[in-house]
Every structure is written in structure tokens, then in C-alpha cells.
Amino acid sequence: MAAAPSSPPSQAEVPPPGVPGVSGLMTLIVGVVVLAALYIGQEVFLPIVLAILLAFVLAPFVDIMRRWHLGRVPSVIIAVLVALGIILSLGGIIGFQLAGLATDLPRYQSTIKEKLGTLREGSFGRIPAILKNVGREFDRAVQEKPEEKPAAPPSPVPPQEADSSGPLPVEVHQPEPTPVELARNILVPMLQPLATTGIVFVVLIFILLQREDLRDRMIRLFGSSDLHRTTVAMDDAARRLSRYFLIQLGLNTSFGVYVALGLWAIGVPSPLLWGVFAALMRFVPYIGSFIAAAFPIMLAAAVDPGWSMALMTAALFLIGEPLMGHAIEPVVYGQSTGLSPFAVVLSAIFWTWIWGPIGLLIATPLTLCLVVLGRHVERLEFLDVLLGDRPALTPAENLYQRMLAGDPDESLESAEILLRERSLTSYYDEVALKGLQLAAGDASRGVLTGHQLDQVKDVIRSLIQDLDGHDDTEPERKETDGEPIASPASEKPTNKEPAVTGVPSTVLPIPDEWQAEGAILCIAGRGPLDDAATAMLTQLLNKHKLGTRNVPYEAVSRSGIVTLDTANAKMICLSYLEIGGTPAHLRYLLRRLRNRMPDVPILVGLWPVDDAVLTNQSRQASLGADYYVSSLREAVILCVKNAAGEEKGTQPQTTAALQSRSQEATGPDRLPLPA
Numbered sequence: 001m002a003a004a005p006s007s008p009p010s011q012a013e014v015p016p017p018g019v020p021g022v023s024g025l026m027t028l029i030v031g032v033v034v035l036a037a038l039y040i041g042q043e044v045f046l047p048i049v050l051a052i053l054l055a056f057v058l059a060p061f062v063d064i065m066r067r068w069h070l071g072r073v074p075s076v077i078i079a080v081l082v083a084l085g086i087i088l089s090l091g092g093i094i095g096f097q098l099a100g101l102a103t104d105l106p107r108y109q110s111t112i113k114e115k116l117g118t119l120r121e122g123s124f125g126r127i128p129a130i131l132k133n134v135g136r137e138f139d140r141a142v143q144e145k146p147e148e149k150p151a152a153p154p155s156p157v158p159p160q161e162a163d164s165s166g167p168l169p170v171e172v173h174q175p176e177p178t179p180v181e182l183a184r185n186i187l188v189p190m191l192q193p194l195a196t197t198g199i200v201f202v203v204l205i206f207i208l209l210q211r212e213d214l215r216d217r218m219i220r221l222f223g224s225s226d227l228h229r230t231t232v233a234m235d236d237a238a239r240r241l242s243r244y245f246l247i248q249l250g251l252n253t254s255f256g257v258y259v260a261l262g263l264w265a266i267g268v269p270s271p272l273l274w275g276v277f278a279a280l281m282r283f284v285p286y287i288g289s290f291i292a293a294a295f296p297i298m299l300a301a302a303v304d305p306g307w308s309m310a311l312m313t314a315a316l317f318l319i320g321e322p323l324m325g326h327a328i329e330p331v332v333y334g335q336s337t338g339l340s341p342f343a344v345v346l347s348a349i350f351w352t353w354i355w356g357p358i359g360l361l362i363a364t365p366l367t368l369c370l371v372v373l374g375r376h377v378e379r380l381e382f383l384d385v386l387l388g389d390r391p392a393l394t395p396a397e398n399l400y401q402r403m404l405a406g407d408p409d410e411s412l413e414s415a416e417i418l419l420r421e422r423s424l425t426s427y428y429d430e431v432a433l434k435g436l437q438l439a440a441g442d443a444s445r446g447v448l449t450g451h452q453l454d455q456v457k458d459v460i461r462s463l464i465q466d467l468d469g470h471d472d473t474e475p476e477r478k479e480t481d482g483e484p485i486a487s488p489a490s491e492k493p494t495n496k497e498p499a500v501t502g503v504p505s506t507v508l509p510i511p512d513e514w515q516a517e518g519a520i521l522c523i524a525g526r527g528p529l530d531d532a533a534t535a536m537l538t539q540l541l542n543k544h545k546l547g548t549r550n551v552p553y554e555a556v557s558r559s560g561i562v563t564l565d566t567a568n569a570k571m572i573c574l575s576y577l578e579i580g581g582t583p584a585h586l587r588y589l590l591r592r593l594r595n596r597m598p599d600v601p602i603l604v605g606l607w608p609v610d611d612a613v614l615t616n617q618s619r620q621a622s623l624g625a626d627y628y629v630s631s632l633r634e635a636v637i638l639c640v641k642n643a644a645g646e647e648k649g650t651q652p653q654t655t656a657a658l659q660s661r662s663q664e665a666t667g668p669d670r671l672p673l674p675a
Helices: 022-040 042-067 072-121 123-142 159-163 179-209 211-221 227-266 271-281 288-303 308-333 341-361 363-376 378-387 395-405 408-418 424-445 450-469 530-543 584-596 617-623 632-643 655-664
Strands: 520-524 548-551 571-576 602-606 627-629
Touching (some): 022 341, 072 288, 211 227, 227 308, 271 288, 341 363, 341 378, 395 408, 408 424, 424 450, 530 548, 530 571, 530 632, 571 632, 584 602, 602 632
Parallel strands (some): 520 548, 520 571
């Protein structure tokens, strides 16, 4: 009997077409609402943002006064009064300077007319006439002139029309403003800035009084899973931001003083005005200094009958701005602000569109605050991804991507950059092994083609060969207190272990038999990339004066182990990038090695730190190795200590046991294991 044909899949079994996710749609809606609120509610949000930025600047001053036992409220009041006095003083200086400059402008008109007349009489003045003649000749050449017809005689005008008078002109005169209207015209434009300033300082007082409470509320609002760690991170970020803003304010003020003194020496009118203007414009990225230089140069050209004053003013800015931007600021800041150049330009355009000139001035500080929030608040991480300067990929991911692309040169360049601040052991543990684990995971899932796997092997082999000339030493630390924000995790790995120092032959003497070739047999696991991890371990052991020999997995198989050369073997190191949930083959391999070399200690390197074997002592006992490690650094230390006779016995040693033993040991020849 023939089988019935299979029925078509029901409607429920057919997957629906892809539709935008609800979360993505909600994010878009929230973004549009936030943009509309910022644009429409400028009068509300702008004072609050200015108060927050001023709070970062005044927070260190408040903390200093509180350390002087002045109390929170008096410290806040004094800090706010000082800030208000400085702002009002600057406003008064700008007002008086502008008034004096306005009264002197008519005197400069004659100089401007003379210079324009000189330019008109010179070569520049003849350019329009030359262009006009050229255009006339061109029109004659390409266009025929039509014949002119004689004009008709004008018709006589009737006497009555000639005698009639035209429309009478009418003039409208505004009445003189009353004292009330005059006062309103003067006071109303001044009330809005004064009201905004008052709101800013009222909000500033409350922010400074309740800093810790507002911080805790914000952390709770964004739902942090670890309140303690996030609180510490936010405190550190706020401290670094305050220091950064103070340094930026100090540098820009110094630049303004430099400009004011220089213009005063040159003789440009109103030097204080242009000094304050230059200090404010340096908050504007890239174009601020050009805007600050344009007005004094034009004024110098209007004051001086010649061009020497304008040239000296231009030279003042051409010398001062590069010196400040490329020499002084990198030394003072120490490290980058955490913003990408694209984010700086984009933020300047965005905040200028939203809030006008004030938005342009506060664009960079405000964007930096958003990036810091993105680095410490999980829900705002997209701000750090979009605006931050950290790489899009971690070093391990970047290495894996370069291995897939078959680019050993860029892999070596990235490695040399990281090796400037970490040892070779640290780079292998934190970057190279993790990149190989990503490749091994994709290979086990079958997503890597044979060609891609060969490229990965070639790149990592070339990288290990190129790094053979690097010593396994700790480079000089170049940490700086001027770092504005915490270093991003993807820029440099957080678990940066020190180099394996203190264990060369001068401290722990290595016997000659351990320096012979083949003293340590480095055996690769059966994975396609385990031999690369074995090559890294071999290279590090050689740098610490230990003799090694790489052994492929086939050489320790059931048929190959019989012919394995074990004449000089003093220790065995196995390397596995991944071992799987039931490592039966490892148990049988260890049994074969025990039968072949019963007195040789065996170390198993399981480079995935979360492997179950590393935490399960019963499984370790069933496997039968002497040591289990999860990093190359631990493996090198144990090999060196075994060579020096400091590690005896064949009991399985976990990382915790090794740490407790290292803490009990004392003396300069003892090296504690990493935590």
C-alpha cells in the first residue's frame, strides 16, 4: 500500500517574515522624543546642562573646602559665589571693552578706506576691469549683434497730462518712545540672560549639595546589577571628569592670557576682549582658534596703515595654537579624552543645531560626559560605541579577524603596540590565546572553511616567529594621573599579568640536563590549533633557558608513542585550546604517558579558564596529571620551579593550591603565582 503524500506544512509552521524588533522600534521612538524635547525645551534643558558642567568644575573646590572643615553648605555657597563673581567680572570686562571698541570704530574707517583704495589702484583693482573686458570680447565672438532699427519719434504729450501733478509723497514718522517703552526695550533683552544665569546657579547649588544622592539615584534608575562596583566606577569617572574640565579650563585661560598680552604688546585695541574671546573659542574643537584669530587680525589691519600689525597678530596665533595643541596639551592630559575625532565634529554640529552658539561651546564637554556614562552604565553602552575612541573590536577579536583575512603584517603591528605596555607572556595569555580560542570554537562548529583554517595557522605561525626576538620582560609603566576617564576594556585587557620575572638562572639555577633539547616535551592536543598554543609555550620556555621539543599529537597516539624519543625528558606539557565536556581521550593519553615515562611530572594546560576540569578536583584525580593550569605564565613558572627542584611530588595541583603554597614560601628566590 502506497504511503500517503505528506501534507504541506501548516500555517503555524511557516516562519513569519522578518519584522523590526519591538525593542529597536522603541529605541527609535525614544530617540526621536529625546531630540524633540532637547530642541523644543532649550530654555529648560540648557540651564540644567550648564549647571551639571559647572558642578564638575566646582566639585574639587568644594571638596577642598570641606577638608578644611567648613561644612557642606558653606563650602557650596562659597564656591558658587566665587564662580558667579568670576562670570560677572568677565561679563563686565567684555561689556566695557566692546563699548570702548564701538566708540573707536569710526576712527578706523579712514584707514580701511585708504587700504581699499590702495588695493583698488593696484593690481587687485584692475582685475574686475580685465575680467569685464574679457567677458565683453567673449560675448562679441559667440553672439551676433542684431541690426538696430531707428526709434520711433516720441508721441506728443497732451497739455492737460503734462500739467497734471504726480502723487504727493507721504512720510511716516514714529512717535518718540515713552520712558516706559525705552526702559522695556533696554531691559527685556537683558532679562532672559539674567534669568538663565539665575536658574543655572540655583540648579548648581542643589547639584553640589546632593551629589552623592543624585549619583545613587541615577545608578538605580539605570538598573545596575552590581551597585557597589558601579558606584565606585562612577565616582572615579566623576573625579577624572572634574580634573579634565579643570585642566581644560586652566589651559584655555592660559591661552587667553597669552593672546591678551601678545595683542597688548603688538598694540591691537581691546586686548582683554580678544583674550577672553580666544579662551572661550578654544572650547570649540578645530575651528575655534581660527574664529578667535580672525577678528583681531581684521582689527589690526584696520588700525595700522601698513600690514605689519596684522602679520604680527597672525603670527601670534600661528605660534601659540600649535604649541598649545601639540606640545602642552598632550603632556598635561597624558592620555586621550576618550572621544573619537568624528564624534567631536559630529557633536559640535549636533549641539549647535540644538542649542545654538552655547551648544557649540559645551559640545565637547557634554559629549565626553555622555561617553563616560556609556562606559559605566550598561543601558547607555551605545553612546560609548558611537562616540568613544576605543576600537570596535577587542585585541583578541582583532587578531582573529586579521587571521581570517590572512594579514600577518597588521597582526604584528597590533602586537608590537600592545607589547609596549605588557610582557610577551601577558600578550600571549590575554590576546593570542583568546584569539586562537575564537578560531578553535568556530572550527569545532564547522563554520571555518579549510582555506580559512589554513590562513589562521599561517598568520599565527608567522606572528610567533616574528615575536621570537622580544624578551619576556615587563616594560616601563607609563601610567599618568591625568587620564580623564577610565581606560576602555577593549583598548587594553583588564587582566594584565606581569611578566615571569625573577626566575632566570641567576635566581633559580637551571641544571644542565633541563637546558638540553627535549628536556620538556611540549605535546599539542588533537585540536587543529593546539600546535600553535604549544609553539607559544615552547618559545616562552626557551626564553627562560629551558630545553624543549614540540611533539605533535600523532606522536603520542597508541601506535606512535612506542617510538617516541624520551631520552632527555624531564617534564611533559600538554596544550588544549578546548577539550570538551568528557575528555576521555585525555585520560587515555595521560595513561599512555604514565606507562611510558612513570617518573616524569605531567602538566596539562587547559587554556579556556572556565573549563570544568580546572574546578572539579574529582575529575582531575581521575585524569591523573600532576598540574593543571589555565595560563602560559603559570605553566612557565611551574616548569622553572620543577627544573630548580622547588616542585616535588606528583599530586594534582590546582591554581588555588599553588597560590597557597607560594604564599607560605618566603625569601627572594620565591615567586608568587598570579591571583
